[in-house]
Amino acid sequence: MTTAAPKHTPKMAELSLGQRLAPWMPVLLVPVLVALGALAIPQTSSWLTLTVSGLAMGMMIFIMASGLTLVFGLMDVINFGHGAFVSIGAFVGVSVLLMLGQMTGAPSLGLNLIALMLAVVGAMAATGAVGWAFEKVIVMPVYGHHLKQILVTMGGLIVIEQLIIVLWGPEEIYITRPEALKGAITFAGAALEKYRLVAVVVGLIVFAAMRFVLRRTKIGLIVRAGVQNGEMVEALGYRLRRVFVGVFIAGSALAGLGGVMWGLYQEVITAHMGNDAMILIFIVVIIGGLGSVEGCFIGALLVGLMQNYVAYIEPKAALISNIALMVLILMWRPMGMIPVVKAK
Amino acid sequence: MSEPILKLEGVYTNIAQYHILQGVDLEVPKGAVTMLLGRNGVGKTTTLRTVIGHWRAHKGRVLFDGEDITALPTPLIARAGLGFVPEDMGIFSDLTVEENMVLAAIHGPINSARLDWIFTAFPPLKTFWKSEAGNLSGGQKQMLSIARAMVEERKLYLIDEPTKGLAPAIVSTMARALRELKEQGASILLVEQNFAVARALGDTANVMDDGRMIWSGAMAELSGDATLQERLMGLSLDAHH
Amino acid sequence: MTDPILRTQDLTVRFGGHVAVDAVSCAFQAGELTAIVGPNGAGKTTYFNLISGQIPATSGKVFLRGRDISGQGVSQRTKAGIGRAFQLTNLFPDLTVLENVRLVVQSHSGRGFNMWSMAAKHREMVEAAEAILKRVRLIDQREQVVSELSHGNQRKLEVALLIALDPAVYMFDEPTAGMSVDEAPVVLDLIAELKSQADRTILLVEHKMDVIRTLADRIIVLHNGALAADGPPAEVMASDVVQEAYMGKELEDV
Amino acid sequence: MFRSILSGDMPRSAVLSILLAVIFACLALAPFLFPGVRSIDTAARICVFIALVASYDLLLGYGGIVSFAHTMFFGIGAYGVALALTHMGRGFDAIIVGSVAGAVVAALLALLIGLFSLRVRAIFFAMITLAVASAVAVLASQLSGLTGGEDGLTFKLPRELGPAFKFGTEMFGGELFGVKLNGKLLAYYLVFAGALVLFLLLLRIVNSPFGRVLQAIRENDFRAEAIGYRVVYYRVAATCLSAAAAALAGSLYAIWLRYVGPDTTLSMELMIDILLMVVIGGMGTMYGAVIGATLFVLAQNYLQNLMGAASGLVEGIPVLPQLLSADRWLLWLGVLFILSVYFFPTGIVGRLRSGR
Amino acid sequence: EIKIAHVYGKTGPLEAYAKQSHDGLMLGLEYATGGTMEINGEKIVVIEKDTQLKPENGRALLEEAYGDDEVDLAVGPVSSGVALAMLPVAEEYEKILLVEPAVADSITGENWNRYIFRTGRNSSQDAVANAIALAGPDVHIATLAQDYAFGRDGIAAFKEALETVGSKVDYEEYVPTDTTDFTAAAERIFNAMKDLDGKKKLFVIWAGGGNPMTKINAMDPGRFGIEIATGGNILAAMKAYKDFPGMEGATYYYYDIPKNPVNDWLVKEHEARFGTPPDFFTAGGMAAGIAVVEAIKKAGSTDTEDLISTMEGMEWETPKGKMVFRPEDHQALQSMYHFKIKVDPNVEWAIPELVRELTIEDLPIPIRNQ
Numbered sequence A: 001m002t003t004a005a006p007k008h009t010p011k012m013a014e015l016s017l018g019q020r021l022a023p024w025m026p027v028l029l030v031p032v033l034v035a036l037g038a039l040a041i042p043q044t045s046s047w048l049t050l051t052v053s054g055l056a057m058g059m060m061i062f063i064m065a066s067g068l069t070l071v072f073g074l075m076d077v078i079n080f081g082h083g084a085f086v087s088i089g090a091f092v093g094v095s096v097l098l099m100l101g102q103m104t105g106a107p108s109l110g111l112n113l114i115a116l117m118l119a120v121v122g123a124m125a126a127t128g129a130v131g132w133a134f135e136k137v138i139v140m141p142v143y144g145h146h147l148k149q150i151l152v153t154m155g156g157l158i159v160i161e162q163l164i165i166v167l168w169g170p171e172e173i174y175i176t177r178p179e180a181l182k183g184a185i186t187f188a189g190a191a192l193e194k195y196r197l198v199a200v201v202v203g204l205i206v207f208a209a210m211r212f213v214l215r216r217t218k219i220g221l222i223v224r225a226g227v228q229n230g231e232m233v234e235a236l237g238y239r240l241r242r243v244f245v246g247v248f249i250a251g252s253a254l255a256g257l258g259g260v261m262w263g264l265y266q267e268v269i270t271a272h273m274g275n276d277a278m279i280l281i282f283i284v285v286i287i288g289g290l291g292s293v294e295g296c297f298i299g300a301l302l303v304g305l306m307q308n309y310v311a312y313i314e315p316k317a318a319l320i321s322n323i324a325l326m327v328l329i330l331m332w333r334p335m336g337m338i339p340v341v342k343a344k
Numbered sequence B: 001m002s003e004p005i006l007k008l009e010g011v012y013t014n015i016a017q018y019h020i021l022q023g024v025d026l027e028v029p030k031g032a033v034t035m036l037l038g039r040n041g042v043g044k045t046t047t048l049r050t051v052i053g054h055w056r057a058h059k060g061r062v063l064f065d066g067e068d069i070t071a072l073p074t075p076l077i078a079r080a081g082l083g084f085v086p087e088d089m090g091i092f093s094d095l096t097v098e099e100n101m102v103l104a105a106i107h108g109p110i111n112s113a114r115l116d117w118i119f120t121a122f123p124p125l126k127t128f129w130k131s132e133a134g135n136l137s138g139g140q141k142q143m144l145s146i147a148r149a150m151v152e153e154r155k156l157y158l159i160d161e162p163t164k165g166l167a168p169a170i171v172s173t174m175a176r177a178l179r180e181l182k183e184q185g186a187s188i189l190l191v192e193q194n195f196a197v198a199r200a201l202g203d204t205a206n207v208m209d210d211g212r213m214i215w216s217g218a219m220a221e222l223s224g225d226a227t228l229q230e231r232l233m234g235l236s237l238d239a240h241h
Numbered sequence C: 001m002t003d004p005i006l007r008t009q010d011l012t013v014r015f016g017g018h019v020a021v022d023a024v025s026c027a028f029q030a031g032e033l034t035a036i037v038g039p040n041g042a043g044k045t046t047y048f049n050l051i052s053g054q055i056p057a058t059s060g061k062v063f064l065r066g067r068d069i070s071g072q073g074v075s076q077r078t079k080a081g082i083g084r085a086f087q088l089t090n091l092f093p094d095l096t097v098l099e100n101v102r103l104v105v106q107s108h109s110g111r112g113f114n115m116w117s118m119a120a121k122h123r124e125m126v127e128a129a130e131a132i133l134k135r136v137r138l139i140d141q142r143e144q145v146v147s148e149l150s151h152g153n154q155r156k157l158e159v160a161l162l163i164a165l166d167p168a169v170y171m172f173d174e175p176t177a178g179m180s181v182d183e184a185p186v187v188l189d190l191i192a193e194l195k196s197q198a199d200r201t202i203l204l205v206e207h208k209m210d211v212i213r214t215l216a217d218r219i220i221v222l223h224n225g226a227l228a229a230d231g232p233p234a235e236v237m238a239s240d241v242v243q244e245a246y247m248g249k250e251l252e253d254v
Numbered sequence D: 001m002f003r004s005i006l007s008g009d010m011p012r013s014a015v016l017s018i019l020l021a022v023i024f025a026c027l028a029l030a031p032f033l034f035p036g037v038r039s040i041d042t043a044a045r046i047c048v049f050i051a052l053v054a055s056y057d058l059l060l061g062y063g064g065i066v067s068f069a070h071t072m073f074f075g076i077g078a079y080g081v082a083l084a085l086t087h088m089g090r091g092f093d094a095i096i097v098g099s100v101a102g103a104v105v106a107a108l109l110a111l112l113i114g115l116f117s118l119r120v121r122a123i124f125f126a127m128i129t130l131a132v133a134s135a136v137a138v139l140a141s142q143l144s145g146l147t148g149g150e151d152g153l154t155f156k157l158p159r160e161l162g163p164a165f166k167f168g169t170e171m172f173g174g175e176l177f178g179v180k181l182n183g184k185l186l187a188y189y190l191v192f193a194g195a196l197v198l199f200l201l202l203l204r205i206v207n208s209p210f211g212r213v214l215q216a217i218r219e220n221d222f223r224a225e226a227i228g229y230r231v232v233y234y235r236v237a238a239t240c241l242s243a244a245a246a247a248l249a250g251s252l253y254a255i256w257l258r259y260v261g262p263d264t265t266l267s268m269e270l271m272i273d274i275l276l277m278v279v280i281g282g283m284g285t286m287y288g289a290v291i292g293a294t295l296f297v298l299a300q301n302y303l304q305n306l307m308g309a310a311s312g313l314v315e316g317i318p319v320l321p322q323l324l325s326a327d328r329w330l331l332w333l334g335v336l337f338i339l340s341v342y343f344f345p346t347g348i349v350g351r352l353r354s355g356r
Numbered sequence E: 001e002i003k004i005a006h007v008y009g010k011t012g013p014l015e016a017y018a019k020q021s022h023d024g025l026m027l028g029l030e031y032a033t034g035g036t037m038e039i040n041g042e043k044i045v046v047i048e049k050d051t052q053l054k055p056e057n058g059r060a061l062l063e064e065a066y067g068d069d070e071v072d073l074a075v076g077p078v079s080s081g082v083a084l085a086m087l088p089v090a091e092e093y094e095k096i097l098l099v100e101p102a103v104a105d106s107i108t109g110e111n112w113n114r115y116i117f118r119t120g121r122n123s124s125q126d127a128v129a130n131a132i133a134l135a136g137p138d139v140h141i142a143t144l145a146q147d148y149a150f151g152r153d154g155i156a157a158f159k160e161a162l163e164t165v166g167s168k169v170d171y172e173e174y175v176p177t178d179t180t181d182f183t184a185a186a187e188r189i190f191n192a193m194k195d196l197d198g199k200k201k202l203f204v205i206w207a208g209g210g211n212p213m214t215k216i217n218a219m220d221p222g223r224f225g226i227e228i229a230t231g232g233n234i235l236a237a238m239k240a241y242k243d244f245p246g247m248e249g250a251t252y253y254y255y256d257i258p259k260n261p262v263n264d265w266l267v268k269e270h271e272a273r274f275g276t277p278p279d280f281f282t283a284g285g286m287a288a289g290i291a292v293v294e295a296i297k298k299a300g301s302t303d304t305e306d307l308i309s310t311m312e313g314m315e316w317e318t319p320k321g322k323m324v325f326r327p328e329d330h331q332a333l334q335s336m337y338h339f340k341i342k343v344d345p346n347v348e349w350a351i352p353e354l355v356r357e358l359t360i361e362d363l364p365i366p367i368r369n370q
């Protein structure tokens, strides 16, 4: 073939060190914050406790937020209903656990984990199914309209919360963790709840799995492109609707997983528990940068650490620590730390 | 002559309350370049969009390779073997050039020989392979849009005003690339305002006005007849060129 | 020669490592029509963006009537007399054609912060807008919502907005791209008219050589971001840069 | 005359005109048409919310700016009046000082937030307003010495606006068409007139050249800048105006309730209600505020009663009575949210105007 | 016909409490009228009004009840914030508002007016009872509460009460109301307490979700010899107490504790009708219901002034035994129960076993409305 065009030689200059470092800055924030914490907190054992449990709390937040990174970050759907999926996940998961009282009551880690696994599977199946219906009925007509999304998903949230009350009753449900996950591990004068270790493992699995799927498949690309110009994606031959539905289901199922984990952490679940966590979840997704699993992950860790340090140093300031963190990060990077999708 | 690759039979298309296409008939022969010409706003773009399924014909039929695709969803139409270069280029500006191309290659990894061929025609795509497509210059976006359609073999290419915004040198390489596509056996339906390109590439020509096809015939006949051009398109093309 | 109305001095912008506009110094005289040509990606649109303020320059300065305006924002520069039409259509999609133009007229009249009178009562603005729509042959579409216009008509509206703004310096970025052969001359005639009757300074990016030949007083060539040639049309067109990097082989030889 | 009261912005739909006229008449004559404490309370709330929602429409529908701090401004106005009445005594001077101060503080705060964050992307502004609003809500509940904390403030109005004040005893014998002429009636008309004036003012603003610029900015801020409008200034101005108007609506609310508290004036829930009223009514139409607020407040107040009746009807059928039980009114409000966005994508006003 | 309005947060976050309160009220009316729901031949009609837990609604609904529905008196609401907004309405309409179960001290304190009565306990009663239950020689006490008026008032009352029994608080910790992670608070408390000698107790006052006790417990406070203590709660919440066998505190009601005919009837009827034992707020609701009937019976009319003079100093029997409306501030004085937690795997929740009944005479409750 002979289709040669004229030479094309745009001028390139060297990048400065700062420019080359820029992509790595967010990753560095976590150790920097840990180091700052060490400076501000004189008691080493307290610092250690706060750091480790803060990171673990970050993982838990990440699990809840991971679904929203997909739905809000990638698909650009401002889903206030996400909190409702967290709640459903918690109720279904806890119901399963209560049914498996034999397994959770036994002081065997293996049995406990199997029970937990079953609860997670049940919860994810339930939230995935509800997510499917939610997308079909509620979200589908409002792609691309943020305001309507807020309202419609708000409506969906209320409906789901009320249905939870109809099904499970208005009372709070209390649950205790599986026997082997109660209590703490103590080391070097620091204490770490055992349950948080489970959260760390689950969080890492979710993180790795999401990264894998988004890097190795075109799904992430299709969604991002589809949000911008769905017609064109279809003209390339992709069944965009199916991909959107699939991603929405995945996001909802992840919220369900988050719900189980969060419910077991709180040990008390209410219909509006998910919604109570929503502001935090939104903050994490936004400071991470829309659409970025890595950003969301780092953001969640930062939030977890920040909360603990600030609450220790000055409890009054804890009220605004998350908000301050968000404002600072957005002032530094208005698009969030690692933006994948450009926000409008 | 063999069966045409694409055939529109009395297609009517409405957009909202407007009746845009009013009985368009069109045949695109296999292995040839077919031009679709006409003034602004006569319905050329609407015709292409009706073929790909972005607008729906509410009357008439669209046949592709002998199959009725009138009611098929867009993704299936595309997968039947259509490549589409929209008028507004349809660039995914948040994605990099590479990601745009990867998405366009629906059947798997990009064939590297084909990619090299695309790079020789449109060198900036290679230079800015990892850059965000939204930051490309106007002409570079146009190149990307065409390249996307060409990244894999298609039976038929629908191309809406590909040369707008391209520098003359690139226009020639693009024209050559299209010709090479044709030589590989593909068919092309091309909307074009640049008459030089139309004349150089077109085998047959169709002229639209006001939602109807008003003239169809060989390109040579049209380009040779100034009065015909005057009558069909309001202006002699040669005079302008 | 008189003082130039617009002048750029070592104007440079870098995107990451890519130097898109490379130390361009150039002056434009009042009443002159300058064509800017160059291959795709040469930096023409970016050069416009730097002049009108859409993108901040990495270094270098822009002067308007001898005053340094490098620190000013887009709207300030617009008010100062730099007007701009866009290569990729960029309108108010859900407003009507008339309202699009009327808004420009209103901006020109400086009544933007008037919160008390009724916009609809200002007949003179509506009339001015309609006059311009007549000139670009869009008057029949005046009540149509812009997003429903065909591509070519949107291009015309783009030109109409710039004319309504009536700046000292007009910058057209491929105004006729996508216009049909019978419509393009209308716009080109308008540009010619601006130049000869209103004595306006015009910067024109175009890829159509015949257009440049008939309209331009002067051509500058940008290549890889740098100023590669500057001079009268005939001379520049014949130069090697233009022939090699820009024109390529003539189509007929394909 | 009529035209210029409405700033030339006519309803442009027969059904809409009738609806508006009916709502206007009902509100203007509420004490006579619907005597009863509850119904007048509902009418007064409708008035306040019309003004509040209209002020939000200026920002959202015309300016295209998403703010979550609107209730904050509303609350500032309410607390302004509450604090003035608590500290200056129960006089009209306190009401005036309180509402003016509230409006000024609200506008200044809006100016501050706007200059700081309106230069950046829309979502940034939305998040900042969310953050500031929740910080202020927390502050209000923390500074319990000043604001009464979670419990809020209860205060007394001038005697002339309370039920104990009777007038017209000589002329009408203290009653007109069976309605007692007392301070409560005066309070209602104060709220009604205040809301009406605010609404007409806002209507004027959106139809001025300024309002048109806002629309242009909403459509395409990039291009608005390129035709010579300094986008930030316009956005900030719109934010301040709308904040001040919201604060005034808040003052009216405080006057009516004789109570302010964080849940009543500052909550996120209220913010969502406002959003919903704007969208159901029709964004960027102003009249949407009237329709949206009226419908929504009515639904909030009477849906429960309606459902009580409905669940009585289906007694005996499984599950249904439980779903229709009056306690589940929120469920149906949620369903209404969804349906209204479905069936009125351009709002009720948009729907009526397009005639489809 | 006697009309009573029950104005309460029927829907909204405290729905569960609301239901208990209402069931209790109805049972109380039924019990006191011997099942006839009539007083002196007049039928009792209860009108329910849902505040949705919003103060402004509370006001409007109470006005509607007094003004449009012309009820004789009103009962409610659940939340203190709503109650405070409603108090002036009672004064305006000169009708009685019987507050149940909102607890804020200021309802019968600074914001009180003579139309307000309260059958529910107030925060001071909780605080004093807990102080008596916890204090002892050589006991060090730290407190944890939410950082807003309710939490701070509660701790203040608790401290005051501790002083009356000759003890004091060694360390106070306040955290934001919506805190979910208590690691930092626990660390601060541990650091403050670990070097003290003797018994160490951490007293927790918490309203709503969040459940700090188990979370702090999971950090093994036993390492530093710290025990956690708190008051009673609804049965569902008592499940979480299973992690704290032996924990002491003071509660307002647990169905198995009071021994009297009223409570026996309540437990039996409740089990029969709802399949569960009566809960925390059921008892209060019932006390209010009985109080209404008793007062109207004794006053012989529903005239507000007659009712007020009857009710001031009125004594009546409730599931919690005798209650008395103190004439000064109309607060019902009542017994509280010092408990110790017992865990029985066959019972869903942890059982608070009675250590000692703290009777009216044992509890010095300050009068705060002067």
Ligand SMILES: Nc1ncnc2c1ncn2[C@@H]1O[C@H](COP(=O)(O)OP(=O)(O)OP(=O)(O)O)[C@@H](O)[C@H]1O
Pocket (backbone or CB within 6 Å): B015, B016, B018, B020, B038, B039, B040, B041, B042, B043, B044, B045, B046, B047, B087, C147, C148, C149, C150, C151, C152, C153, C178, C180
């Ligand atoms: N979304 C739409 N809504 C309503 N009318 C539309 C819409 N899109 C196009 N039209 C109208 O349909 C007609 C045909 O438009 P079309 O884009 O097909 O023209 P075209 O021949 O491609 O013109 P051009 O050469 O300018 O691109 C025009 O009159 C246009 O106004």
Ligand SMILES: Nc1ncnc2c1ncn2[C@@H]1O[C@H](COP(=O)(O)OP(=O)(O)OP(=O)(O)O)[C@@H](O)[C@H]1O
Pocket (backbone or CB within 6 Å): A010, B128, B135, B136, B137, B138, B139, B140, B165, B167, C015, C018, C020, C038, C039, C040, C041, C042, C043, C044, C045, C046, C047, C087
């Ligand atoms: N915002 C940006 N970020 C990064 N690169 C950019 C940006 N804007 C332009 N560029 C790059 O700068 C170069 C010059 O672009 P410009 O749009 O100025 O070209 P042009 O001369 O107008 O070309 P055309 O004729 O195709 O419109 C291009 O290679 C483009 O990729």
Ligand SMILES: [Mg+2]
Pocket (backbone or CB within 6 Å): B044, B045, B046, B087, C150, C151, C152
């Ligand atoms: Mg077209």
Ligand SMILES: [Mg+2]
Pocket (backbone or CB within 6 Å): B137, B138, B139, C044, C045, C046, C087, C173
């Ligand atoms: Mg360009």
